[in-house]
Amino acid sequence: MLHLRLIVPQDRTDDVVHLVRHTVGTTHLVVMPGVALDPAGDVVTCDVAREAGDELITSLRELGIDESGSITVEETDLTLSAHADRAEEEAPGEGADAVLWEELADATHEESTFSVTYLAFLSIATMLAACGVMLDNAILIVGAMAVGPEFGPLAGISTALVQRVPRLVWRSLWALVGGFAVAMVLTAGFAWMMNGLGLFTGAMIEAERPNTAFIWQPDWMSFVVAFLAGIGGTLSLTSAKSGALIGVAISVTTVPAAANAAVAFSYQDLAQTWGSVGQLAANLGGIVLAGTLTLLVQKALWAMHRRRIRAA
Template structure:
């Protein structure tokens, strides 16, 4: 529920009150004596979904933009008469004016934005190097990235170029700064006593997670954008949703920075691609949801519905085109991951099936370890496979077991392998 207070300009009192009477809205009017431009102050309660429609009608009745209109959130309205308004305005979204106000509130001042972004990147970079998911999530609470994403989408659907430009600029500059901070921090920490000697960041699980982006990565970004738009429209849960948006952007940006610091071009490229794809996906889902929710610019003499539609569609087309271009990388990584897992499963199944043969009675298959990677397979390198075999008492181990396994696995997968067999003494009762 909202409480709207409007200062009525001179000469428009009757037309403004006629609109409220026509809407069957209860109101209270107080004569204004403080300034000569206004003749009265009218206050009335209304459900949040009805604010935009009523204000539009009041503007048509002579309520100018230079007048004062205050929309206040109310804790409770006690009246049996308010029920009919709640039935008429049963929606859940806030008004266009409140949406703009919330978007501007979510986008902090430039200095505040930079400070929080740098701090969150520093914490996230430390979390990546420590392989600490909890630290990374803690950094996301600080990251101020939800505001710019929402601001850009709100500005686009409402035809506010200033708001849209500010949101886009904050996002692009912010993520570039996050990558730079990650690179500087990595360069300062590399080869110091704070990190293990000869650390290979590619082997850190939290880093590796951001360097092999697949199509599944899009679900986080798309879901975060939709959740962000819903939380703003319904004024609920923005802080928690902001964490989800930051998770999709800050850790891969910090990973790209670490890749630059360590000189691993592929790490920087893969993580940078994930940043851009997630950024586009968040903006796509938020922009689309705001537009489908019915938000449009103020319907004045300059309002052109066709122009607004063209502007939104143009930006949507640009975002989709960028995502499709970058999705080539995601598609390639997705296929590579699938083929790699398929080969690893086939190696496991073939080794297990061979040792289950009666010819190898007393030899029990325990497991297989391989670092096979389909991306490197195209270079026709030889891959080492380690198989652990349990040997029961009295069992005979063929002297060429490793060669036999090599022949069978290589023939089944078509991969040039080097098989190494380790044995465990086993007792079976």
């Protein structure tokens, strides 16, 4: 269930109450007249089944409540109520299949911010991966992939393309391209420092490295894995099952490929540099394509389901 807390101008309260009452899947409607001070108005709360949440939120925005008041949505982990059980039974579809587009847009917008924290995580992940590729250590590679925050901007691009929000596309692209550029430059500097300390050597970059050689040898399997991971990651975001994102993060070699490109460039090994760049491009392209197609399919299926329910 979702819990909605609304601040509503007093002249729109009746419209909001009417809307909530006539939306299938809602319950626990409470109106507190005049208690809101900033912005001034009434406070209206209700619970709604997740599968009915997007329709209700969209209708509230059409009433202008997000402009004249506020709409706050919270996930409820546990609701013990026969009314809530009945509301979920009446709501069309399954909650796990429903996409809250406003929630998705807000989450990807936040994750696509070109911030100091985002750069720090991406740079640290890339440096960890650099240690992994030089030592041919798969454990370090997996750890680096788990730390990397790059799925946020990738999901932001897919969401923005489906929702047709050009500003979010450019914001996400800037976070992705700019973030990897900064991380790779810092990692190249890190490699030079480690070389000066005698911890990295040219012989390490030229070694066979059987555990990590795939990172600079892209093939169609690289794209297939990235495509499948993009589907899984997108489903994880839309169904609020964020735990699956860890599995997605350690399935693709975006961060290790960027790390190997930076390290190889610092040793002037251009063959490995370009191979790693190809691996990075295959992974990024596969995830964006998969995420966009997944969201388009989800949007179409949910629209068809709604039409069937209304026709019935």
